Amino acid sequence: xxxxxxxxxxxxxxxxxxxxxxxxxxxxxxxxxxxxxxxxxxxxxxxxxxxxxxxxxxxxxxxxxxxxxxxxxxxxxxxxxxxxxxxxxxxxxxxxxxxxxxxxxxxxxxxxxxxxxxxxxxxxxxxxxxxxxxxxxxxxxxxxxxxxxxxxxxxxxxxxxxxxxxxxxxxxxxxxxxxxxxxxxxxxxxxxxxxxxxxxxxxxxxxxxxxxxxxxxxxxxxxxxxxxxxxxxxxxxxxxxxxxxxxxxxxxxxxxxxxxxxxxxxxxxxxxxxxxxxxxxxxxxxxxxxxxxxxxxxxxxxxxxxxxxxxxxxxxxxxxxxxx
Amino acid sequence: xxxxxxxxxxxxxxxxxxxxxxxxxxxxxxxxxxxxxxxxxxxxxxxxxxxxxxxxxxxxxxxxxxxxxxxxxxxxxxxxxxxxxxxxxxxxxxxxxxxxxxxxxxxxxxxxxxxxxxxxxxxxxxxxxxxxxxxxxxxxxxxxxxxxxxxxxxxxxxxxxxxxxxxxxxxxxxxxxxxxxxxxxxxxxxxxxxxxxxxxxxxxxxxxxxxxxxxxxxxxxxxxxxxxxxxxxxxxxxxxxxxxxxxxxxxxxxxxxxxxxxxxxxxxxxxxxxxxxxxxxxxxxxxxxxxxxxxxxxxxxxxxxxxxxxxxxxxxxxxxxxxxxxxxxxx
Numbered sequence: 133x134x135x136x137x138x139x140x141x142x143x144x145x146x147x148x149x150x151x152x153x154x155x156x157x158x159x160x161x162x163x164x165x166x167x168x169x170x171x172x173x174x175x176x177x178x179x180x181x182x183x184x185x186x187x188x189x190x191x192x193x194x195x196x197x198x199x200x201x202x203x204x205x206x207x208x209x210x211x212x213x214x215x216x217x218x219x220x221x222x223x224x225x226x227x228x229x230x231x232x233x234x235x236x237x238x239x240x241x242x243x244x245x246x247x248x249x250x251x252x253x254x255x256x257x258x259x260x261x262x263x264x265x266x267x268x269x270x271x272x273x274x275x276x277x278x279x280x281x282x283x284x285x286x287x288x289x290x291x292x293x294x295x296x297x298x299x300x301x302x303x304x305x306x307x308x309x310x311x312x313x314x315x316x317x318x319x320x321x322x323x324x325x326x327x328x329x330x331x332x333x334x335x336x337x338x339x340x341x342x343x344x345x346x347x348x349x350x351x352x353x354x355x356x357x358x359x360x361x362x363x364x365x366x367x368x369x370x371x372x373x374x375x376x377x378x379x380x381x382x383x384x385x386x387x388x389x390x391x392x393x394x395x396x397x398x399x400x401x402x403x404x405x406x407x408x409x410x411x412x413x414x415x416x417x418x419x420x421x422x423x424x425x426x427x428x429x430x431x432x433x434x435x436x437x438x439x440x441x442x443x444x445x446x447x448x449x450x451x452x453x454x455x456x
Numbered sequence: 457x458x459x460x461x462x463x464x465x466x467x468x469x470x471x472x473x474x475x476x477x478x479x480x481x482x483x484x485x486x487x488x489x490x491x492x493x494x495x496x497x498x499x500x501x502x503x504x505x506x507x508x509x510x511x512x513x514x515x516x517x518x519x520x521x522x523x524x525x526x527x528x529x530x531x532x533x534x535x536x537x538x539x540x541x542x543x544x545x546x547x548x549x550x551x552x553x554x555x556x557x558x559x560x561x562x563x564x565x566x567x568x569x570x571x572x573x574x575x576x577x578x579x580x581x582x583x584x585x586x587x588x589x590x591x592x593x594x595x596x597x598x599x600x601x602x603x604x605x606x607x608x609x610x611x612x613x614x615x616x617x618x619x620x621x622x623x624x625x626x627x628x629x630x631x632x633x634x635x636x637x638x639x640x641x642x643x644x645x646x647x648x649x650x651x652x653x654x655x656x657x658x659x660x661x662x663x664x665x666x667x668x669x670x671x672x673x674x675x676x677x678x679x680x681x682x683x684x685x686x687x688x689x690x691x692x693x694x695x696x697x698x699x700x701x702x703x704x705x706x707x708x709x710x711x712x713x714x715x716x717x718x719x720x721x722x723x724x725x726x727x728x729x730x731x732x733x734x735x736x737x738x739x740x741x742x743x744x745x746x747x748x749x750x751x752x753x754x755x756x757x758x759x760x761x762x763x764x765x766x767x768x769x770x771x772x773x774x775x776x777x778x779x780x781x782x783x784x785x786x787x
Binding site: 137138139140141142143144145146147148149150156198211212213265267269270271274275276277278287289291293295296297298300301304305308316317319320323327343344345346347395396397398399418420425426427428429431432433434435436437438439440441442 | 459461462463464465466467468469470471472473474536549550551605607608609613614615616624626628632633634635637638640641642645653654656657660663664680681682683684687725726727732733734735736753755759760761762763764766767768769770771772773774775776777783
């Protein structure tokens, strides 16, 4: 059975997924499959019975789940180490019935339905008292970790511990709020919109920036202009705006950078005790094209070397003609 | 001059390499072709193609920047940080930045283009370790620096762009985030229990046994209990020691032996994969820390990070560490 284990030094949880247990030989160059439409499992799944379906979007339980909620959540210790049952859920969101690989090529309506689906699934999972965090994310392309690249889809994971990077973000925002009595992200939106050099595109409710301290070339953040800590509640009434800006930025990446692999992650506030984050956190999306490799220095220090200033990334992306 | 910028949310510093900025279309899609021998600037006889050497092991006392070396350290021709200039800090609204002052050196591990670390003789490997320590001590004396990182990228999918076996050394004007996290955790543990958490990890690894890969009289190699990556392996001195620069000649010999052993095991068990390793030690000035304990972390590059890991820092590891350790023990 899979396990959650906590590093005794830094307190970081890890998931050891034995359902995917691999012997040494199984690591040798895993090739991604680019299934044609006839053999695409997701083209078939779209008609099968799933967890949820609406507007052409289908949610299914992962066929090789990393987390499982069939047994109650349990924690125990082993000497100085901490272990927990890998409780939670792992769902696949099939974004459209059509066999289209890149979300950039879906219609604004379809993209809207995908983000609405994330919100609805989050509202379901957060009722579970054992769930601490829910992440909706996407891996597009081999370099972004996708193993089957033909049919656009994303994933939702609900986990029973507060992950380390989420804690970093929320506690940074909390510290800022405690001192300034303002939301850090609201200040960021104001400063970026005033200064403009890192703004890629904006619409009524959202602004896309390349962050000041970008880790990767062409890393972008999609920030809601209005303050809201939680994604699932915060997008109400802004779904059209979000879908059209996502389509816009994904097309800019596709056209400008020659269809790169990318990941995006929705960063929303933790599930438990939402009122404590209400004023202090601000949901957003991190979008990262995967153009460079992470090497020893980055792994060892957490210190990233970005080979191009974000101002240059932003001006390049601004000038991409997505109608060409 | 490169710039250091701080993320206002999580406090992570990044280096913005504005000196040799790449254009958007200069990022090759997954094909790093490492430099071939015919044009390799690290090969003997081409010493003039690198910046002037800062240190070398030359058994026959040959002059600097000429052949006859066993290990040779040169400044990186394309440094990510600049060794000239002073540290100047500035705030811009909610953002913080400083000048990219630091050092970036390349340590060429041997004259032979085709020899990797696992093929060096014991003496050659020892020369590499002693050069690590020499450079580490030297850079630690520069008052502008707070931390020195020694690391290695082997194989193109671990980020190596030159075939010829080499490591890199970067001196930084601040303590990096992952080290700060370890320090904070170790200090917290020490306050609570009055012991070094790493020493306690070592004693529990001896009790459990199943995650031990190999040991010698100075060091233990094991797969950590909560790894981030499959086959992640740590090498740690058995006795408490915060700072790498305090290792004596005997422990350097032991380190050379165990590092080479582990790399050979990884090569055999996993079919010569790409890998990274890096050395974590106490920040400059904390050599006598009672709570920190230096070590090397080795990470074979077998899987790709996905959005879930980027978004949460929660890593998904497909192999139990006791199984990784068993495969490596038996290799």
